[in-house]
Amino acid sequence: MNDLTGMTPEELRDFSTELGEKSFRGGQIFSWIHQHGSESFTDMTTLSKELRRKLESKATLQAPEVIDVTESGETASRKFLFRLTDGMKIESVFLPDGKRRTVCLSSQVGCPLDCKFCATAKMGLFRNLTSGEIVGQLLAVGREIGKRITNVVFMGMGEPMLNYDNVIKAASIIHHPEGLNIGSRKITISTVGMANRIRQYADEGHPFKLALSLNAADDVLRDRLMPINTKHNLEACISALDHYSERTGKRFTVEYVLMAGTNDRPEDATRLAGILKRLDCKLNLIPYNPISGEPFKRPNRDQLKRFYELIYSAKRTVTVRWSQGKDINAACGQLHAENQRKNFRKVKSKSIGSQ
Ligand code: SF4
The missing domain is CATH 1.10.150.530 (DNA polymerase; domain 1)
Known part of the structure; x- marks a missing residue:
């Protein structure tokens, strides 16, 4: 069918x-x-x-079935748990902010990349989502919310660049003027730094925004936090991003999830400032959402402010995104991971950076 x-x-x-x-x-x-x-x-x-x-x-018309919705007690953020036709579960998060209504979409069931601070990583990879399953999340959230969705970010479960063709196709469908007609600059594809795919993305001239999830400013720490760095290290990412800037003339976003005592030391700020000076980008600082059983900690406002001030001298375009929905576990994969572990065994685990 x-x-x-x-x-x-x-x-x-x-x-x-x-x-x-x-x-x-x-x-x-x-x-x-x-x-x-x-x-x-x-x-x-x-x-x-x-x-x-x-x-x-x-x-x-295989829309993912909404089986659970959790709403934040602090904000109006909502987390959606979906069941797919094969019984697998994924999640999306709805993040309202004034007139901006953003949906964070998943691109894979699980993820093979094993970032140490991420709940989805604990699941391994089950499979890629189809373009229909990706778009279907957005359609379902839009129906539940009953208002036009203005922004889309590919920052949910999975590494979008490991499901490249389906993610690009889904973004094109979401952007299409005969459909939802969400502007290309309102759609962001995020990556942990698949350098080869960043180059491909730049060469193919896709109009959507690009974000790099950096989270560490030296290879030793990044290897430890994000094992993908052993294959695509910082220099490879930076070089691919330079290529992106040259080919597209567009600015991209760097995301830095700040973990107290892990990547928020003064030397981390100095190194990050050095990287940012080289790149045509803006920086989002995101205080970490703690996951039960993991050692990483959320910085308090003073720790965040200190780090922000050290960076600000190098990069004036810094925004702090106090992650919405901390109380509903709105860090990628958390609600899903809790459910999936009960019901499924891992059937597949790809090697780092494969595909
Ligand atoms: S942070 Fe993203 S890329 Fe890393 S394991 Fe989690 S879902 Fe995968």
């Missing part, structure tokens, strides 16, 4: 032709799914009954 949620308008036009219909029907189906949020073919009343019958027998 063809899952139509993950198809572009062009693919849906071809699919309509294969069904013996006029190609423009594909565009209508796309707008029913993405503009009207249709969950069934019977809703698509501009299509003939015969076409709707054909669609019922040859296609599906």
Whole structure:
């Protein structure tokens, strides 16, 4: 069965032709799914009954099923746990901030990269998500919230660049003017630093924003916190990001999750400042959301302020994102990890940086 949620308008036009219909029907189906949020073919009343019958027998709209929603007691952030058609579970987070309504999407079930501060890492990798499962998260959250989603970040479970084709396709669908029409500069793809993919992304000229999750400013600490660094080290990341700036002329974002006593020492700030001086980027400082059983600590406001002031002299464009939803475990993978471990065994674990 063809899952139509993950198809572009062009693919849906071809699919309509294969069904013996006029190609423009594909565009209508796309707008029913993405503009009207249709969950069934019977809703698509501009299509003939015969076409709707054909669609019922040859296609599906496999939206991930919402099985749990947790709302923050501190903010209006909400965490969504989804069940996929094969029973696997993933999560998305909705982060409202004034007029900005952001959804953080997952790109994989689990993750193979083993970042030491991350709950998703504990699961290993189960599989990549399809483009339909990625877009489906957004459609489902939009339906639950009942308001237009303005921003999308690929910062949920998984490393987006390890599911490159499906993530790019999903971003293109989300951005498409016949669908949700979310602006390309409102869609951010984040990576822990897959240097080869950053170069590919720059060379292919995709319009979406790019973010690097840095979290350590020297190779010794980064190797320890993020084992991907042993394959794509800091210099490789920086060189790939320079390439990105040269090819696109666009600024990117560096994310630095601040962990008290781990990567917030004065020497970390000095090294980070040195890296930032070389790059055309802005910096987001994100105080760590603690995970039970892990040794990493959230900095208090004084520790954060100290670090911020040391960095600010090197990089004026620093923002602090007090992570929303700390009380609902809104760090990537936490709610899901708790559920998944109870119900599934790990079936696959890819080697670092494979694909
Ligand atoms: S931080 Fe991201 S890349 Fe690292 S293990 Fe977690 S989900 Fe994977």
